Amino acid sequence: MPGPAAEDLEDLYENAPCGYLSLGPDGRIVKSNKTLSRWLGVAAEELRGQRLRDLLSIAGQIFYETHFAPLLRMQGFFDEVALDLITADGAPLHVLANAAERRDADGGLLFTRVTVFRATERRRYERELVDATETAQAESRMSKGQLLAEHEAAELREQFIAVLGHDLRNPLAAIDGGTNLLMREPQSEKSQRVIGLIRGSVLRMSGLIDNVMDFARGRLGGGIQLSRSSRPLALTLEQVVGELRTSYPEREIELNLDATAEVEADHARLAQLFSNLLANAITHGAVDRPVRVDATMGATGLELSVANAGPPIPPAAIEQLFQPFYRSNPQSRVQGLGLGLYIAAQIAEAHGGRIDVTSDATETRFTFHLPQVEKRA
Missing domain, CATH: 3.30.450.20 (PAS domain)
Structure with a gap:
């Protein structure tokens, strides 16, 4: 006792x-x-x-x-x-x-x-102190430009997010370059594991920065900018699959596509969209079942789908999936900001396409529809 x-x-x-x-x-x-x-x-x-x-x-x-x-x-x-x-x-x-x-x-x-x-x-004391200071300052500078100053401050807050994401890239690139150099040298088994963890964190942080910056651009009115080019689809998708296989070596990814198919699109953005959909499927899908990727070119354009097994998404949640900061399951393994699907939908819309979702007890499938670009005369 x-x-x-x-x-x-x-x-x-x-x-x-x-x-x-x-x-x-x-x-x-x-x-x-x-x-x-x-x-x-x-x-x-x-x-x-x-x-x-x-x-x-x-x-x-x-x-x-x-x-x-x-x-x-x-x-x-x-x-x-x-x-x-x-x-x-x-x-x-x-x-x-x-x-x-x-x-x-x-x-x-x-x-x-x-x-x-x-x-x-x-x-509360800190907030009251700040409010009192702001009130005193506001009363001492009452002028016709006050509303304009407040509007500029609101824009500055949004711009801060973009600047933060941009400035984080330099140290992140230095970390990535350092790990690349270390990988060229003989390392112990423990050191190799640590380097692998660092590289995985760099990849994940890079994705977070991309999403935060794109979200800031959207809020500031710039929208998603595209730079279209025509190139084989396989090069774009296989690079993304290779990166995620490095971060999730235990997960099986099945890639089915026509290696000769070419797509006219912004391939950097297309890779970002595909990476967000694939990472979402890996983190939400059943760990003992493969994630399936299918890409087909038809008369109307490209259909790129990512499917995973696991619990279905409730219909009410599907309506909110592409909202910023939304997470359908708070207890899931997702550790991001809830911007991945939102950014993917914005990229699809910028291309004139869309992303559809179907989910039942068998599988959950996200399908990106990219319309065929009209050839110029």
């Missing part, structure tokens, strides 16, 4: 004045305390199996992907990160979070401990 000390320790964990949760090596919640459940209005059993990012607001998810997760991977901890958790009734819960990884003797990740402190009063 456990003694009073053991009971006190258990009570201290469950009813501490802060929230506790532990993440497994795959990033999913394996344990949380009653305090966190009370704050969120969600039972511990429902939290188990979710990812921390699933509990965050949209802004928090972006911050998680671009700052919090990379910082944790690089240094193994972070302190006093301000986050907004979303409660069961949809209200934001302002918190400060600390996290630390626990690894074994060989450096393998065992689990990550996260401590959450409520920061409602602190954030």
Whole structure:
């Protein structure tokens, strides 16, 4: 029988004045305390199996992907990160979070401990201080140009996203170039695994930057720009399949296409669209079944489909799939921002095409229809 000390320790964990949760090596919640459940209005059993990012607001998810997760991977901890958790009734819960990884003797990740402190009063004080400062500044500079300045500030916020994505490319390219150089040198088995993880992260981060920048362009009114050329379809699709096979070596991808078929399109954009659809199928599809890719050229144009086995998508969710930041299943393995399908749909629309979705108990299939371009006289 456990003694009073053991009971006190258990009570201290469950009813501490802060929230506790532990993440497994795959990033999913394996344990949380009653305090966190009370704050969120969600039972511990429902939290188990979710990812921390699933509990965050949209802004928090972006911050998680671009700052919090990379910082944790690089240094193994972070302190006093301000986050907004979303409660069961949809209200934001302002918190400060600390996290630390626990690894074994060989450096393998065992689990990550996260401590959450409520920061409602602190954030309210900060917000009131900012509001008071802004009010004082506004009253001191009342002028005819005030509305124009506010409009410019709104545009600046959107432009910041684009600049951020652009400036991230340089260090990312340096990391990619460094790993390429390392791969040319003799490496231990452990070093090869680490380099493989780095390359996979570079590929994923590059995709996130592309999606964020395209989303920013769309919000700023620039839209998706195309540079069409005619080239074999196989070259474009096989390159994407090769990249994703490197990141997901355990998954089987079946590619069926006419190697001689040529398509007039923006092939860089076409590769981006295909990569988003294929990555979506890999992360959502059944792990023991192949992902099937079929590409056919007909009289009306190209039909490129990506199909996977697994649970069907509810009809109500299908209507929202191509909305930005939408994720049909919060407990899925997807770790992106929810922009992949939105960007794919924008690229299809820029080409004058569309993406259709069918889903049942047998398979889920995304089909890109690209109309034939009229030949100029």
